[in-house]
Amino acid sequence: MRAFLALEVPDHVAGVLDGIQSELRIGREVPSENFHITLAFLGEQPESDVRALHDILTEGALPAAQIAFNELSCMGGAVPRVLCADVHATDALRTLATSVRRSVSLAGFDVPRRRFRPHVTLKRFGRHISPEQIQQIAGFLQQVGGYPLPSFEPQRLVLFESTLHPDGAQYDALAAYPLGAAGDGACETAT
Template sequence: MRCFLGLSLPDPVLDLVERLQDEIPVGRLVPSENLHITLAFLDDQPEYLLEALHQELSALQAPPLQLELRGLGVMGGKNPRVLSAEVTPNAELTRLHQRLRSMVQASGIELPRSRFRPHVTLARFGPRLQVGEQQKLQQVLQHYGGFCTPVFAVTQVTLYRSTLLPEGARYEALVEYPLNPAPA
């Protein structure tokens, strides 16, 4: 089963992000039900490893998060593949990411080394943007680069299933793990 760990966005933040997406005239927009912050992409995993991960995550103790989205970014270098809303750097989020990576690895799932860049993917682009599309993307970045949400609370980590379909991926929440601080 193809899975990932992520953070869902509260409805008021989703509304703001959807309004921003209405202003993006280029690329394939991510459907609102797929908007999230990825913490760890697990790829295809057998059921027994996902069950081991569930056992690990059932013991998760981490404080709820206070996050905000601020600014836009592109990923893919000279040939952008993704337009995203960036998550403001947050020490608690970084600690949660590191703790989750450790729990994933303890369950027997191998993770590639990668830089953690928390974001919400807004739109995806094909292998090469045409000149007109590049100009539209630059206009979006200039005009909406100051995009910002109010600070919002995140109170759970979600294990999602990702099903690849011809029209794009479909995500389904499988299990939610509450964020609770460790008892004193």
């Protein structure tokens, strides 16, 4: 199964982000129900390994973290691949991400060392976008650059299964692990 661990974006925040992304007519929109902040991408893994990770996450407590957005930006270099809402990497969020990565490592998964750049992906651009489209994207980013984005405090970390389809990925929540004071080792499992 292809899986990842992420923080969900609440509906009131997803609505704001969805409204912003719909203003840019270039690219493929990510459905608002798929908005999330990935803390650990697991890739394609045997179900038994994912179950072992689930057991570790169920036993431990995860710290809470406030989510605040910095700005909208693009990833991919000179030719943008995605439009995203960048998340401020606070000490609390870094601590949560480190705790999650430690659990992933304890479960035997290879944890690649990468710079932590928390974000919510809003749009995906094709491999062959024109210079005019790149200029339109840059203009859009300047136009919405100072737009205030709401902050929120996620209540849980979610283990998602990702199924790829020609029209995009489908994410299904397999289990959820409470954060902060609610994180007493209790776990919600999807039915």
